[in-house]
Amino acid sequence: EDQVTQSPEALRLQEGESSSLNCSYTVSGLRGLFWYRQDPGKGPEFLFTLYSAGEEKEKERLKATLTKKESFLHITAPKPEDSATYLCAVQYSSNTGKLIFGQGTTLQVKP
Amino acid sequence: DAMVIQNPRYQVTQFGKPVTLSCSQTLNHNVMYWYQQKSSQAPKLLFHYYDKDFNNEADTPDNFQSRRPNTSFCFLDIRSPGLGDAAMYLCATSRDSQPQHFGDGTRLSIL
Numbered sequence: 001e002d003q004v005t006q007s008p009e010a011l012r013l014q015e016g017e018s019s020s021l022n023c024s025y026t027v028s029g030l031r032g033l034f035w036y037r038q039d040p041g042k043g044p045e046f047l048f049t050l051y052s053a054g055e056e057k058e059k060e061r062l063k064a065t066l067t068k069k070e071s072f073l074h075i076t077a078p079k080p081e082d083s084a085t086y087l088c089a090v091q092y093s094s095n096t097g098k099l100i101f102g103q104g105t106t107l108q109v110k111p
Numbered sequence: 112d113a114m115v116i117q118n119p120r121y122q123v124t125q126f127g128k129p130v131t132l133s134c135s136q137t138l139n140h141n142v143m144y145w146y147q148q149k150s151s152q153a154p155k156l157l158f159h160y161y162d163k164d165f166n167n168e169a170d171t172p173d174n175f176q177s178r179r180p181n182t183s184f185c186f187l188d189i190r191s192p193g194l195g196d197a198a199m200y201l202c203a204t205s206r207d208s209q210p211q212h213f214g215d216g217t218r219l220s221i222l
Binding site for chain 1: 115117142144151152153154155156159201203205207208209210211212213214215216218
């Protein structure tokens, strides 16, 4: 069965304390892995797409990496405005963008 | 700015009373999706339209229906809402298998 699992479920960091979020997946025929940020009461906001093992993408304090079985979202020197739920999703269809989402990691960054 | 707009943001209905949620997009994307997201859970795909073709997920209850009268609009109809249908409903769009863009959702409450 296709599955996406994120860990930890919740993470509390002090401002400036770097850490990583994990997304492990079991999908037959991975087409792409996506990271989204979701703020309370809002829809998910697209961050990154990764397509092949070894690929890396960066945006400000965030860096996403991909292996054959998992992806990491590294957060360097986080700020309170980075507090949100981070969702990982895998694409399993070649012609549409159908995704399977993980349950998310809720990040809280304290000043 | 091109975007995905969902109306209303909050909807309260009575147990068993039909309700319709709407989604419009200015991105001219050919694929539109409806997700259900319950508190602290992953978004769950209900169905999607690839152009005019409707695709239902196998475990989507028959109580949920959808209409896409044109490229820009898509509706989610819940024929007889039960208490278990209280959730955030997210609409998303994509150009084929490109990253999905989400609206800010409609939070549905059932009295």
